[in-house]
Amino acid sequence: MVNLTDELSIAIAELDGDKVMALVKERLQAGVKPLEIVKKLQDGMTRVGELFETGEFFLSELINCGEIMKGAMAELEPILAGGGQGYRGNIVIGTVKGDIHDLGKNIVVMLLKGTGYNVIDLGVDVAPERFIEAVKENNAPLLALSVLLTSCLDSMKEAVTKVKESGLDVKVLIGGPIIDDNFREYCGADFSSNIASEGVKIAEKVFA
Amino acid sequence: MADDKLKLYEERKKRFLAAMNLEKPDKVPVRLSLSEFVAKHAGYTLQEIYYDLEKNIDSINKLLTDFDLDAITGAPSLWWAGLHDAVGAKYLKFAGRELDPNTQFQYHEEAYMLPEDYDAFIENPTEWILNTFLPRLHEELSEPGSYRANLSLIKGAAGMAMQQGMNKKAWATWAAEYGGVPAFTAMSKAPFDTLADTLRGLTGIMLDLYQRPEKVKAALEVLIPHNIFYGMATSGGEMEFPLFMPLHRGSFPFLNPKQWAEFYWPSLKQVIEAFWSKGKRTLFFAEGNWTPYLESIAELPEKSIVFHVDMTDMAQAKKILGGRFCLSGNVPNMMLAYGKPEEVRDYVKRLIDEYAGDGGFIIDAAAVIQGDAREENIRAIIETAREYGVY
Amino acid sequence: MAKETVSKNTFKNLPPGVCVPWEQKAKELGEIKGDPEIIKNQWEQLDAFAYMYLWWWVQR
Numbered sequence: 001m002v003n004l005t006d007e008l009s010i011a012i013a014e015l016d017g018d019k020v021m022a023l024v025k026e027r028l029q030a031g032v033k034p035l036e037i038v039k040k041l042q043d044g045m046t047r048v049g050e051l052f053e054t055g056e057f058f059l060s061e062l063i064n065c066g067e068i069m070k071g072a073m074a075e076l077e078p079i080l081a082g083g084g085q086g087y088r089g090n091i092v093i094g095t096v097k098g099d100i101h102d103l104g105k106n107i108v109v110m111l112l113k114g115t116g117y118n119v120i121d122l123g124v125d126v127a128p129e130r131f132i133e134a135v136k137e138n139n140a141p142l143l144a145l146s147v148l149l150t151s152c153l154d155s156m157k158e159a160v161t162k163v164k165e166s167g168l169d170v171k172v173l174i175g176g177p178i179i180d181d182n183f184r185e186y187c188g189a190d191f192s193s194n195i196a197s198e199g200v201k202i203a204e205k206v207f208a
Numbered sequence: 209m210a211d212d213k214l215k216l217y218e219e220r221k222k223r224f225l226a227a228m229n230l231e232k233p234d235k236v237p238v239r240l241s242l243s244e245f246v247a248k249h250a251g252y253t254l255q256e257i258y259y260d261l262e263k264n265i266d267s268i269n270k271l272l273t274d275f276d277l278d279a280i281t282g283a284p285s286l287w288w289a290g291l292h293d294a295v296g297a298k299y300l301k302f303a304g305r306e307l308d309p310n311t312q313f314q315y316h317e318e319a320y321m322l323p324e325d326y327d328a329f330i331e332n333p334t335e336w337i338l339n340t341f342l343p344r345l346h347e348e349l350s351e352p353g354s355y356r357a358n359l360s361l362i363k364g365a366a367g368m369a370m371q372q373g374m375n376k377k378a379w380a381t382w383a384a385e386y387g388g389v390p391a392f393t394a395m396s397k398a399p400f401d402t403l404a405d406t407l408r409g410l411t412g413i414m415l416d417l418y419q420r421p422e423k424v425k426a427a428l429e430v431l432i433p434h435n436i437f438y439g440m441a442t443s444g445g446e447m448e449f450p451l452f453m454p455l456h457r458g459s460f461p462f463l464n465p466k467q468w469a470e471f472y473w474p475s476l477k478q479v480i481e482a483f484w485s486k487g488k489r490t491l492f493f494a495e496g497n498w499t500p501y502l503e504s505i506a507e508l509p510e511k512s513i514v515f516h517v518d519m520t521d522m523a524q525a526k527k528i529l530g531g532r533f534c535l536s537g538n539v540p541n542m543m544l545a546y547g548k549p550e551e552v553r554d555y556v557k558r559l560i561d562e563y564a565g566d567g568g569f570i571i572d573a574a575a576v577i578q579g580d581a582r583e584e585n586i587r588a589i590i591e592t593a594r595e596y597g598v599y
Numbered sequence: 600m601a602k603e604t605v606s607k608n609t610f611k612n613l614p615p616g617v618c619v620p621w622e623q624k625a626k627e628l629g630e631i632k633g634d635p636e637i638i639k640n641q642w643e644q645l646d647a648f649a650y651m652y653l654w655w656w657v658q659r
Binding site: 017 | 545
Binding site for chain 3: 286297328331332334335336337338339340341342345364365368369395396397402405406407433434435436437438441442
């Protein structure tokens with residue numbers, strides 16, 4: 001587990017929204033580089049992800065933390081010059097066609113963003129062709145597909161098949177509460193998980 | 209009622225009620241929560257059952273002709289898409305309009321109640337629903353007092369009465385002509401779910417727990433008598449069968465244990481106890497995983513609920529709740545869609561061996577059975593329970 | 600989203616099943632020449648129907 005020493009990182013991990021906002025503003029005024037501030041926020045988020053994984057944090061804490069992050073990033077993003085710099089890589093994500101559920105996907109997006117990836121979120125009910133386009137456009141090494149409904153599993157298989165057929169050099173991660181190894185094999189995906197925080201670990205592997 | 213159908217109805221009802229009363233019936237009852245599967249089986253598209261009340265109802269006739277079920281949950285679609293169009297309701301997306309004609313309907317969540325609404329809601333929720341909530345939810349009512357807005361209120365209320373009238377008639381037919389027994393005859397919700405599902409939405413309620421916990425508590429307090437009233441009103445005075453309570457945000461891991469004990473449980477407990485004191489049992493339809501909360505649930509009066517197992521640990525549920533409440537569940541829906549009949553057979557056998565021995569057990573799937581379930585797997589559940597589940 | 604503002608309530612602390620309480624309606628009706636119970640009973644039934652319609656959109 002990460003050992004947090006920075007006040008801002010600790011404030012995020014303790015879900016103290018007021019303190020986070022105050023510290024972000026204070027540091028910006030003091031001339032700290034926005035990227036450095038983002039790094040401290042990410043350290044805090046990593047810690048929150050770990051606490052979720054070990055069962056100390058629940059969805060209520062994760063969602064609250066995500067909103068605090070959103071507030072802080074709204075302050076920082078306009079000043080971050082050129083956007084893309086400093087990211088660890090591009091990841092395309094979305095919920096497969098026919099399914100409009102986004103809770104799980106949004107948590108994974110939050111954790112991935114929080115640990116420093118540039119996440120291109122295509123939203124819900126996404127057709128396979130749109131996934132392929134976005135992977136091409138962003139030259140993304142990782143594509144993450146989300147599903148909740150069992151009735152949309154065929155749609156997941158279709159998406160994975162089409163992406164693989166496209167010949168793109170991209171790893172495919174599938175996720176959802178009902179996803180298991182058997183289904184991953186059946187789909188032909190590279191990775192699968194039914195735990196949001198594992199998404200980060202899989203990304204580490206892909207971007208290692 | 210034809211004599212043989214009446215006999216069948218009485219047999220099934222006796223079996224179903226005995227299990228809920230923790231007794232040993234002649235056989236382990238089979239109650240399947242079937243929704244979109246029913247349409248597929250009857251040869252209707254999902255658009256047809258969502259939009260056409262008669263087809264929605266007719267699909268059950270075919271189901272009851274072909275399958276031997278002790279209790280059924282009623283017409284596959286709870287919602288009438290035409291009525292939703294008439295008022296412009298935003299939170300459901302239906303097959304044939306926004307979705308392909310054979311796609312499962314989906315719920316589109318938004319915070320239709322805003323943080324600043326709490327005071328008006330707490331003061332008079334009924335008036336707030338009409339004046340503030342419905343104009344946000346119903347596109348047609350977005351300018352209250354306008355021609356379209358007034359029409360939408362007429363159509364909406366008339367539509368509800370039409371749908372309820374048709375359903376009532378359908379239940380009488382299902383009982384008389386097919387011996388069909390209802391799995392439940394009323395509906396209500398946990399106060400926290402009422403607030404979290406349709407009003408504040410998931411993100412909204414989660415932030416409220418940190419930013420305005422006192423308002424949340426006051427709103428829950430206000431909701432308790434309304435949720436009790438709603439349940440009793442929808443029962444129409446019928447007291448033998450349970451009340452359906454689909455439970456959502458209390459499952460693991462939405463709330464931390466402290467929040468669960470403080471916000472979710474006390475108001476829910478009061479509602480269930482109130483039903484029981486009036487003689488109405490609750491079908492505690494615990495969607496997701498409720499394992500960490502079983503000890504608290506055991507505090508409810510004996511027999512006051514049927515605890516339905518979805519992803520809760522069945523062994524733990526049996527250990528902590530067995531002998532106190534009837535349990536139901538939990539053939540995995542993934543297995544029904546992608547597994548083989550032999551796997552289903554083994555699973556049902558294991559359920560019967562391990563959990564049904566002393567009575568108080570009902571066979572069902574884990575979650576509502578949608579269009580992806582295979583017919584041979586549904587047959588496997590019923591046949592195994594009939595052959596193997598004899599006491 | 601339409602309707603950002605919260606409307607003011609006409610009534611406070613009404614019991615469940617009630618939109619416009621009979622007591623209020625009775626005041627407005629003034630003198631009732633026949634049996635008020637008959638009128639009250641029908642008023643309350645339809646009032647409860649309106650109540651159920653409104654809550655039906657919330658209890659799902």
